[in-house]
Amino acid sequence: MAHLEDxxxxxxxxxxxxxxxxxxxxxxxCLSKPxxxxxxxxxxxxxxxxxxxxxxxxxxxxxxxxxRELPNTLDVRELxxxxxxxxxxxxxxxxxxxxxFPLDRFRELVERGEIGGLNDRHFGLxxxxxAPGRLLSESAPGIAQLLRQDGVDAAFLVPx
Numbered sequence: 365m366a367h368l369e370d371x372x373x374x375x376x377x378x379x380x381x382x383x384x385x386x387x388x389x390x391x392x393x394c395l396s397k398p399x400x401x402x403x404x405x406x407x408x409x410x411x412x413x414x415x416x417x418x419x420x421x422x423x424x425x426x427x428x429x430x431x432r433e434l435p436n437t438l439d440v441r442e443l444x445x446x447x448x449x450x451x452x453x454x455x456x457x458x459x460x461x462x463x464x465f466p467l468d469r470f471r472e473l474v475e476r477g478e479i480g481g482l483n484d485r486h487f488g489l490x491x492x493x494x495a496p497g498r499l500l501s502e503s504a505p506g507i508a509q510l511l512r513q514d515g516v517d518a519a520f521l522v523p524x
Contacts, residue, residue, distance in 0.1 A: 382494065395518060402517035405483040406434075407507065409491035410457060410464035410524035411447035414438065420446035426495025429503050432488040433510075440467050447524065449492035457524075464524050483516050491524050 368376055395402055411420045413432040421428040427448065434443075440461040445454050457464045467486070473479040487507050493499050511519060 378494075385496070397517065399479055399518075400477055401480040403481045403483055403515060404470065404479055405511055405514070405516045405519045406465060406467060406470065406486040406522060407489065407519050408465045408487070408522040408524060409489045410522065411445050411490040412443045412461065412465050412488035413446060414442060415444055419444065420448075420490040422446060422448040427493030427499075428490045429493060429496070429499040430490075431503050431507055434465075434486045434488055436467070436482050436484050436486065438467070440465055446490060447492070448490065464522055466520075466522065470520070480517075483511070483514050485510070485514065 368379060371379065412434065413419060414434065417432050420430065420432075428446075443461040443465060445457060445464070447454065462468050465486075465488070467482075470479065470482055474481055487510075489499075489503065
């Protein structure tokens with residue numbers, strides 16, 4: 365487990381001063397049917413996007429709160445990463461994007477019948493958003509509405 369004293373001084377000072385929010389997730393959510401009969405979507409905060417999409421704005425004060433829709437048909441080798449965190453080592457993800465957007469692994473789970481199916485679209489967000497107000501008030505509800513429209517039963521969150 366990482367410890368605060370393991371961080372670089374600048375990061376430690378940031379974490380110590382950051383006004384973290386608390387969220388009460390109760391009562392939580394439970395699947396209403398088995399995973400083998402459920403439709404899933406992937407949401408990654410690695411800043412993944414397609415070359416044809418606008419990259420996340422690395423200079424946006426507080427962090428770019430927007431999101432990118434990613435089609436289920438994409439080849440993960442096409443994905444690009446726009447990530448502002450200096451602590452996010454992209455080397456492994458550049459070699460295999462499944463580390464931050466495990467679409468190929470989920471396709472295998474569908475083939476084996478362990479998951480009922482995948483949604484037609486997934487979502488990419490940029491992590492390291494130090495001012496999450498608009499993420500919480502605009503982006504997250506927007507994604508949730510799209511997932512409801514699509515009949516998604518569960519979302520797999522990939523933090524980066």
